Amino acid sequence: MVKKARSSQRREDSLSRDRIIEASIELLDESGEDGLTFRALSERLATGPGAIYWHIANKSDLLVAACDAIVARMVDAHAISGSPKATIRALALGMFDAMEAHAWVGTALIRAAGQLPTVRVLECIGQQVRALGVAADTQWTIVSVLLNYILGVGGQNAANAQFARTHGLDRSSFLDAVATDWSALDASDYPFARSVAGAMRDHDDRVDYLAGIDLILAGIKGTRTGRT
Amino acid sequence: MVKKARSSQRREDSLSRDRIIEASIELLDESGEDGLTFRALSERLATGPGAIYWHIANKSDLLVAACDAIVARMVDAHAISGSPKATIRALALGMFDAMEAHAWVGTALIRAAGQLPTVRVLECIGQQVRALGVAADTQWTIVSVLLNYILGVGGQNAANAQFARTHGLDRSSFLDAVATDWSALDASDYPFARSVAGAMRDHDDRVDYLAGIDLILAGIKGTRTGRT
DNA sequence: GAGAGTTATGGAACGTCGTTCCATATACTT
DNA sequence: AAGTATATGGAACGACGTTCCATAACTCTC
Numbered sequence: 001m002v003k004k005a006r007s008s009q010r011r012e013d014s015l016s017r018d019r020i021i022e023a024s025i026e027l028l029d030e031s032g033e034d035g036l037t038f039r040a041l042s043e044r045l046a047t048g049p050g051a052i053y054w055h056i057a058n059k060s061d062l063l064v065a066a067c068d069a070i071v072a073r074m075v076d077a078h079a080i081s082g083s084p085k086a087t088i089r090a091l092a093l094g095m096f097d098a099m100e101a102h103a104w105v106g107t108a109l110i111r112a113a114g115q116l117p118t119v120r121v122l123e124c125i126g127q128q129v130r131a132l133g134v135a136a137d138t139q140w141t142i143v144s145v146l147l148n149y150i151l152g153v154g155g156q157n158a159a160n161a162q163f164a165r166t167h168g169l170d171r172s173s174f175l176d177a178v179a180t181d182w183s184a185l186d187a188s189d190y191p192f193a194r195s196v197a198g199a200m201r202d203h204d205d206r207v208d209y210l211a212g213i214d215l216i217l218a219g220i221k222g223t224r225t226g227r228t
Numbered sequence: 229m230v231k232k233a234r235s236s237q238r239r240e241d242s243l244s245r246d247r248i249i250e251a252s253i254e255l256l257d258e259s260g261e262d263g264l265t266f267r268a269l270s271e272r273l274a275t276g277p278g279a280i281y282w283h284i285a286n287k288s289d290l291l292v293a294a295c296d297a298i299v300a301r302m303v304d305a306h307a308i309s310g311s312p313k314a315t316i317r318a319l320a321l322g323m324f325d326a327m328e329a330h331a332w333v334g335t336a337l338i339r340a341a342g343q344l345p346t347v348r349v350l351e352c353i354g355q356q357v358r359a360l361g362v363a364a365d366t367q368w369t370i371v372s373v374l375l376n377y378i379l380g381v382g383g384q385n386a387a388n389a390q391f392a393r394t395h396g397l398d399r400s401s402f403l404d405a406v407a408t409d410w411s412a413l414d415a416s417d418y419p420f421a422r423s424v425a426g427a428m429r430d431h432d433d434r435v436d437y438l439a440g441i442d443l444i445l446a447g448i449k450g451t452r453t454g455r456t
Numbered sequence: 457g458a459g460a461g462t463t464a465t466g467g468a469a470c471g472t473c474g475t476t477c478c479a480t481a482t483a484c485t486t
Numbered sequence: 487a488a489g490t491a492t493a494t495g496g497a498a499c500g501a502c503g504t505t506c507c508a509t510a511a512c513t514c515t516c
Binding site for chain 4: 242267277278281286
C-alpha cells in the first residue's frame, strides 16, 4: 500500500489522481456542480467509471480534492506580502477571486469542514493573527470569525452562481431579480431589506467583501501594532 | 389560481404544503439531508410521489421551505429582547441553537442565498444595526459580516454533523478524530492548526460562536450607544 | 340530484446518477 | 516464462428526482 515513486511507469496517458482532479476542475468550471459526474468524467478521460474508482474513493473525496487543489494554489501564490494585516487581506481577496473563478469552490469548501482545504486557510490566517501579537486566548476567536466570514460569503456567492446558472441568468439580471424580489416585500415587515434592495443592482461584491474583512481586522487589538 | 380560504374542505387528512413541509422536517431531523427523498416522504404521508408535486415545485423548493419554517419560528420567538446588541446576540444564539437542533438547516440556508429564510435573518439584524445608530453607509457592511459569519458557522457545523452521521461517530469521537488529524499535520507547515488541535477536544462550539459575535459587535461604533 | 369541470391523488415509468463487480489487460518480480 | 500485483473499462444494480396519466374527490351549474 506504500506509494513509491511511480513516475514514468505505465504508459504516458495513464490515469492518475492528479489527472482525474484536473479533469474534474475543468468539468466543474464549465458546467457547475452538477456537471461533475463519473460518466462525464470518464468520457473526458476516455475510460470507464470503474477505472476512476481505483484512484478516488468516491465523489465526495473527489470534490474535496478538486477544491483543495484550487485552495492550495491560491495559498501558495499569496505566501507573504507584507504586514500581517496586509497578508490577511491579500489571502482573503485571493480566496474571493478563486471562488469567483471557480463558482463551485464555495460550496465545496463548506462541505469539507475540518479537512485539508479549510485547514490551509485556517493555518494561513492563524499565523498572521499570531504575528499581530494578539493574546493567545483570543487568537482562535479572530481566526474563526475571519474564516467563517470568508466561508459564508463564498457559500452565498456559490449558491447565487448556481441559481443564476440554473435559471440561465447573467450576473446583472440575477442581481436585478433579487432586487425586485426584495423590493416586493412587505413594507412594514421588511424595511431594511427594502432599503438595501436598490443598492443591490450595481454594488460591487468584491468591495463589500473587503469592507467586511477590514471591519473585522479593525476590531483587533494587537500588542505589537496599532496601524492598519 | 387564486388561493382562497380552503380550510376544512377536502377530507381531514388531505395533503397540504404545510403537512408536507412538516413531514420533511421530521425526515431531515431523523435521517439527515440524505433522508429527505420523495419516496420516503410519500411513504410517510401515505401517498405517491406524484401527489407531492401538486403542492411542491421540486426538491430544492421543498428544502428551502422546510428551512424557512425553522427560521421563521426562531425569528418570531426572538422578536425583541432589549437593547439592539442584546437582540442581535439573542438572534444569533437562536440561529445557532436552531441549526444545532436541525443539523441540515446550515447547509439549506446557504443554498437558499437571497431567498426568504436568509432575508428574514438579514432583516432582523439590519433593524437592530439601524437602531444602533450606525452610519448608513456602513450598516450594510456590519449586517453582511454578521450574517455571513452566522452562515459560515452554520454551514461548517452542518458539514461536521453530516460527516459524523455518515461515519457513525458521536460528537466527542468526531472532535477527537479532527484533533488527531490536525495534530498529525507537518509541524513546520501547520504550527497554528497543531496548536489549536488540542483545545478542539473539549471546547464549546456555542461559547466560541458567541465570542465571535461579540468580537464583531465590539467593533461597531454606534452614535447612539457605546455600551454592550 | 345529475352531469360537467376543476382540483387533487397515487402508482407506474423514464432517465440519470453513484457505485460495485468482474473479466481482462498491463507492468513488475523471480 | 510464469506468476503476481496493479490498473483498466464496460456492464449492471439500486436509488433518486421527476413526469405522466388514469382516476378519484370535490365544487359548481342547472
